[in-house]
Amino acid sequence: MSKGLVEIDGSVLEGGGQILRIALTISAIKKIPIRVVKIRAGRNKPGLMEQHLKGLELMRDMCNGRLTGGHMGSTEIQFWPNELKGGTYTAKIKTAGSITLLLQVAVPAALFADSATVLNITGGTNTEMAPQIDFYTEVFRPNLEKFGATFDFELRKRGYFPKGNGEVSVTVDPVAHLNPVILTERGSITDIYGWSYTAGTVPIRLAYLLAENAEKLLKEYGHVAIQKYKEDPKVAPDNSSGLVLVAETTTHCVLGGSGMFRKNAKVEEIGEEAANKLIHTITEGACVDEYTQDQIVILMALAKGESKVRIGAVTMHTKTAIFVIELLLPQVKFEIIPDGKTNILKCNGCGN
Template identity: 30%
Template sequence: MIKIDGSFGEGGGQILRTSLGLAALLQKPVHIFNIRAKRTKPGLRPQHLACVKAIQKITKAEIKGAEIGSKELVFIPEGIYPGEYVFDIGTAGSTSLVFQSMLLPLMIAQDCSLIRIKGGTHVPWSPPFHYLRYVFAPTLADLGVKIKLNINKWGFYPEGGGEIEGKIYPSQTLKAKNWLKPPVFSQLKAISACLNLAEHIKKRQANTLINQLEKIGLKAELREEEAKGRGKGSFLFLWIDEHIKAGFSALGARGKAAEKVAEEVFNNFLSYYKKKVTLDPHLSDQIVPYLSLAPGKSEFTTIVSSHLLTNIWVINQFLKRKITCSGKIGQVGKVEIV
């Protein structure tokens, strides 16, 4: 049985999700302890428990320790079962993270799967739905993994109530990729949206972002959206739609000016723009498990994060691949998988 120390590296929920996804895909039992040891509230929270139960359902796994607050989990998968599934997180927990957890095993299943997940679609500390759709999914397509994503209802923190759908198609052998040529920033796109808030908020977000981009000589094709769902919230998303996909987003909050939301997006983008790397920091740690499953050499440049280094460590507990990452946290680094 593979043993994973959940306190390693950044010590958060990512260790749990990657471990369960790889254990399910490889059909290997895993024992995870010290779950989320470095968080204020360690152990399984509702969102993490939703991931556990979702993967248990699609693998008919035997599990021990699946309860709120648990710091230890034993997971023994018994197959991979594609089909139609509905999961309700019950809180504003991230629907994106639950979907990503299930994707690893279901992409190698013998048939398509249709997954509907209810919870938070645009919430802090997780990729928003639009990042999955416009950055993560197209990048996976380059590797040979096909998914189709739709949003039925938006869900912001703390109300949640959102709903996404994802269709996962069976994938054959994944392709190795060499992403070493940065984008030229000729295809920038953006979405400014709000839910049950005044119209001027999304317009101020949009105008501020466009003005900031113009100052450095860039333009973006921007559209405004009226989100549908319950609760209130605002969202701004900027992405690169070239051979390289990268995304930068921010959420509104009570007392946070629309202009501040736009500045947050722009500053995150500007850091990436100046570093001249290929993959943004969030995509780099999300895509490494898939590149590790592709035969052949893959490589890319990125801004190194603790999440990336931690995910590499987790993958190395399951797969016999040599994965190296040059550079320190916050600096430019190169990842090679051979």
Template identity: 30%
Template sequence: MIGGGGDGTVWTDVDGSLLEGGGQILRNSAAYSVIFNRPVRVFNIRAKRKNPGLAAQHLASLQLVADVCGASDGFEGGYVGSCQIGLRPSKLEGGSFEADPGTAGSISLMIQASLPTLLFAGGETHLTLQGGTDVSFSPSVNYLAEALFPRLRQMGASVDMQVVKRGLFPKGGGKVKLQVQPLKEPLRPIELNGAFEGIDASSGRLRGGPSALTEVSVRVFGAGNSDVVAEAESAKHSAIERCGEKLQRGEWVLGEGVGDWGSVKLSGQVDRLIPGQSVQKGVTGTGVDITVKRADGSVYHSCIPTDRKERVGDTVLKAADALDECLGGSNGRCPTGTGGYATVDEHLQDQLILPMALANGRSRMLSGPPTLHTQTAIHIASLFTSAKFTIRAIGAEAEYQDLSCRGLHVIECDGIGFSTSSENPGGIAASATSSASGVS
């Protein structure tokens, strides 16, 4: 095993095959390791995947994290296919860093791996990242800009992103620049209650909300010749039509104060990506991004690049239907609907777990059922911190006549209030070995 030479290092060992069993375990474990300056070993990396071990994108993410904390010499097992890694963090400084997996590996996931650490760096940090900006099995950079970054700023983070060039599968070639300022105080807790006011003790019904749905925006990119751009234009119109149908039929809950679906702002645009300029030369493809907003500030985002083996129309349907759980009620097609009360979508749900664990106080969000990614993020948080998570299935507890919300959950976290001056950071003894654990 890595680090087994009896040099006195006290490791936190993490089983990479548990729960979600993918790259998220690596990213979160490495982030906590660097933030708390605690050596970590991850074994059984991506054991449940078709191709286990580190892929180029995971390796680039980990190498980036090692670079920003001065641990390049303390990063073991860093090669494609490795099923075990060890990371001995050093001093976390600011500066300028670059990462490029040489593939269409997700830039968004590289940002998710490194951003938590950069918030606690010794100075301002600039990243230049290359790879894929809009690729399958990861959020797009639009998701970061529209959904994740605004919530992190609400918690006190200062992060700015510039998309220089888009990167699509299979060539990648995208380029993104990120600027992060270090925190001067602990992250603030975040309250994402929307208009929800609790459950009435006498009637058992939900009180307040859901908040008014105000805006649906569709953004489609097309990279390639005029035929591809025409395909993107068609996808834009199809997506707007599909979203309009969901509003008109009541599949997406309009919320309080919205008398008619026609009062919701529906808009769309096509971004033409010119090969050799705004995207890698020789790349063709399309993708659909849908962003939905409510009056309380809730943002929901769905992004799906088109698989060239399927029709663009099918991609449109997938992108719109992916939002049914957080925007709609429970029904035969979507039994886990939240009645429109959810304040986060399924992706933001798990991405907020780490900052909530570090925040100074109690955070809360309304969501659909905890995803496997969310359960994994909570498990990793329990290995490194004393943050306490509570999950309550309030939709199942409530009796609601007009609209079913059986999938509605409240996820709460009492964070540790971490800062770089914290004593006993995390509140957990350094020696730990992972095992699947639950929450109250």
């Protein structure tokens, strides 16, 4: 191990890009030099892909850090952070790599910069293997706000697989600290709503079919209102279709589910898939869905005080996030307390 560097094995647990993302964020916020080895060893194409490289470069720029091993295909990096500085930063993913995965790295870090941060990012806004940008703004952001932080968002252009070229601008104001959250009472469902869209040459009738198949499954859980529309070709010139769903509860829980049209998939499968993801969270009684679960782990760790959140089954992404955080921040310990179909995730955060 290089002197002064905390070494992280990128092949453990989830074995993908999440280990690198969590490590980078904690490293930048807490100014902990890191060495990540065996990066994405569990993937068909190990090493850094375009979106991971852009995430590394973005974090390097935000904290005026030093990076070695930052090239395509690299399976080892070393990162020495300095002070996080506000300002305007640009990251251009040349592929349809997910913008939201870059935001998962950069937004928590920007909360602890010395002034406001503007992130201008190009890449994929709505892609299969990551949360759609609408999920990030409509489901994750309300959960972030429970911790006392938020961000402003401007969608300039949508980008789909395989071309990408989507453009977003995100503004993050710093916070003195994150507040601890107690989110253990799910309450009952008050609203279910969402957005079903098509873009490019995909006919709008597909948006109606996606929504209808989701509504059939969701109607027994309450009133469902899904907007069906075709994207403005100036904003979304390429072909795609998909669905993002949100459920709110009497205790202000915000849950989500989503689906995107993909090759060889039937339209009804996509609508049902999105609905079933949301139904799964509703029926198990969790206060956050499985896709928000691992994203709030870092917020709980950084909050000033004890947080408790009712989650469903502990996902591999959540286990991975906890592993990396506890390795880098030994003073932070998570506890998972089984409670019926759910678990209480407990953490006494370290503050900033």
